[in-house]
Amino acid sequence: MRIEIINTGSELMLGRVLNTHQQWLCRQLADRGYTVNRQVAIDDSAPAIEGAVREALARAELIVVTGGLGPTSDDRTRDLIAALLGRKLGEDPAVVAHIEGFFAARKRPMPASTRIQAMVPEGASVLMNAHGTAPGLVMEPAGGKNAACRLLVMLPGPPRELRPMFTEQVVPILRERFPLPAPFVCRTLKTSGMGESQVEEKIAGPLRALTDAGMDLGYCARIGEVDVRFVTRGTDAQKNVAEAERIVREILGPLVFAADDEQLEETIVKLLTNRKQTIALAESCTGGAIADRLTNVPGASAVFLAGLVTYSNEAKQKFLGVRSETLAQHGAVSEATVREMAEGARDATGADYAISVTGIAGPGGGTPEKPVGTVWIGVASASGTIAQRRFNAFDRETFKNVTSQHALDMLRRQILGIS
C-alpha cells in the first residue's frame, strides 16, 4: 500500500514556518503499521496544488493533504481537489451549524467569510473540527486515470485542529478501509548511557532469532539517548515484541529508562511521584532549561519545589549559600562549586534531591583550562552528593539540551541507585 502526504502553504516554501505535520503524520501512521512513501510540500498556487495532487492520485492508494481549507483567498485546496475529481461543491447545513456554534460559544460574531468552509464536495464525508471551524474532508476518487487512489483525506493546517481530528476520526477510517494483512506491533525502548554502536553490540546477537524470524530492529541515536525500535507482523507479533523487550531489558537493565513516547523528564516526574519525593534545581549555564523541561510534565507540581537559576556569583551565594572562598579559589565552574550549589538548593528547599549545573555554554567565556563546553553536574540527596564533569562543546542551545539530558539521567540513576 502506497501512502503520500501533501503539505500545502506558501509559508512553507518561503521557510516562514516549520512543517511539523510531516513528522507527526508519518509517526502516527508508521506506529500503526502504515508506512508513508513520500511527502511533498508546495505553495498555495493552483498549478502547484493541482500538479502535486494529480501525480499522487495516479500513484498512491492513500493521500493525506494538509492546509488550504480555511476562509481566505489563498485557501484553495478544497476547490481545486473537488474540481480535479469532478465533484460539485454544496453547502452542508451541519457544518454551517457547527461554525455558528463555534463562534456563539466564544461570544464572537461569525465573520461571513467563514461560511465558505461549509462547502463540501459531492460524495465527501465530513470530519467535524472540534478545535476550529474548517472541517476535514474524506473523498473516494473513482477509477479512471486516478485508479491508484482509494482514499483522499484533507485536513486543516493548524496542528491543534489536525492532530485530534487525525487520531480520533481518520485512524478508525483507515483501519476499516485498509485493514492490515496481519497483526502489527511496534515498540520503542529508550536507553541512556551508551552509544548507538555499544547498544547494538550488546543486543543484536541475543535478538538474532527474532530478527531472523522477521522482526525489524532499528536504532536511532538522539541527544543523550539511543532508541531501540522493534516492529513485528503476523499472528505472533505481540508475543515476539514482548520477548524482544524482555531480552533487551534483561541485558540493559536500568539503562532502559522509558518506552515509546515517554520523555526523560516524564520518567523523573513519575519516579518521584511514586516515591513521594521532591526535587529542586540549581542551574547556572543551563539557564532554566531543566526547570522548563520538568515543568512541561503535567503534574510536575507534586514533585518540583523550586528551581534557582543562579547566573551571577552573587545569586549563587545568596540563594544557594555557595561560599565566596569556594568561588574565589576554584571558580564558578568547578567541582567544589557544583557540590555547594546542589547541597545549597537541597537545604534551602528541603527537597529530597537537588540537581546543580555550572559550566561554560559559550560562545564566550572559555579559557585554556576550562574551554567552552566544560560543565560540572551535581546531584545531592540524603545519601550524599555526587559530581561529574562533562565536555559538551556545541552551539548554545544544543549545549543546554545535552547538558539537561545528562543531568536528568544522573538524577534518575541516583534515584534508582545505579552506579
Add this chain to the structure above:
Amino acid sequence: MRIEIINTGSELMLGRVLNTHQQWLCRQLADRGYTVNRQVAIDDSAPAIEGAVREALARAELIVVTGGLGPTSDDRTRDLIAALLGRKLGEDPAVVAHIEGFFAARKRPMPASTRIQAMVPEGASVLMNAHGTAPGLVMEPAGGKNAACRLLVMLPGPPRELRPMFTEQVVPILRERFPLPAPFVCRTLKTSGMGESQVEEKIAGPLRALTDAGMDLGYCARIGEVDVRFVTRGTDAQKNVAEAERIVREILGPLVFAADDEQLEETIVKLLTNRKQTIALAESCTGGAIADRLTNVPGASAVFLAGLVTYSNEAKQKFLGVRSETLAQHGAVSEATVREMAEGARDATGADYAISVTGIAGPGGGTPEKPVGTVWIGVASASGTIAQRRFNAFDRETFKNVTSQHALDMLRRQILGIS
C-alpha cells in the same frame, strides 16, 4: 527559475526525526531572492531516491538533495545520482586527506568505512565539510532528458554540517550561476501588541503606492507577534524597502520590536545591555521558560542576574518574600501575589527590573473563578510595579510560550516607557 529540494532518509518517513532542513533551506533561499517550488521527502531506498531525483531533473533548474552521503549501507544518494547522470565515481585524494585530518585532530582512529565518502562522481565539484567527514557535491547535469536541471547540489544530513556548507559554499555558487535578473531586497519587521488584521488595517493603505509599484507585502501571525515582510526587486529595491520600513515604523512606533531574525529575548538583552541595566525573574507557571529563552542569547550573563522558579508556595515565601497572608487571602494566582513576587525578586537580587508570572498552566488545577489558562504577569522597576491578567487557554507548552512572550513584551514596553 524552478527550485526543488529533496530530503532523503527512512527516519523521515517513519516520523522518527523532524525535518528542519525544509524550513531552513527554503528560508535561506527565499531571503536571497530564490523561491523554492517544491520539497519532497522520501525513504533511503534506491527506487524512491531515483524516482524523486529523475522527476526533479526533468523539471527544476536547481535541485538540492540532503542526506545519504555518509559511510553506512543506507547512504545511497551519491551512488544513485552518479548512476542516474551516467558519471563514474573515483576517489578524491583531497577528500581522503580531509577525512584523515578530521580523525587525527580528534585523536580517534579513522574507521575504514568512512573512506567511501571520498568517492566523487566524475566532473563534480567538492564542498569540503568543516564540521564532519562527508563532503557536499555539486554537479551539472548535461542536457538530454535532464534538460531542465542546470545544477544539482548534494549536502550531508546533519544540520551542523549542512548549514555552514550551504551559506559559505553553496550560496556563492548560486549567486554566480543564477544571477538575479534584478536587485532583490527582503526585510521582515516584527511587531507585538496587535493582531494580524489590525496591523494590516493600519499599514496596508499607507504602503499602497509601494505595493502598487510591485512591492510584495506579507503578514505572518505567530505566538504573540505579527511579522510584516516586504520584498522588492529592481534598481530601486533597496530604496523602496527602506521607505516601506520608514512608513511602518512611523505608524506603529515601538510596536515594531525587531527586524529579520531577531527574537524578542535578543531585543531584551540588547536593550538592557545598552542601558547597563539588569533583570531578575520570578516564575511560577512558566517554570523556567522565560529564563531559558533569555539565557539562549549569547551575552545574557551581562544583564541576567537570577531566575527564581518558585513552583511551591513555600518557595514563593522563602525566596521572594511573598507573605503567607497574601497567599491565604488572594491565592497564588492573583494580582497581589504577582506584585509581591516581582518586587521580591527585584529586592532579593538588586536587579533594575524583575518579571513575575503566576498562573494555571493546566491540564489540572483550574476552578470556575480561575480556569486553566488564567495568568498574572508583573513587572517591577524603579518606577513601580505593574500587573496584567491574561487568559492563555492552550496546551501546557503553548501556554508557556505565549505567556513568556507576553511577559517579555511587557518588560520591553516598561523599559521603553510605552504604555
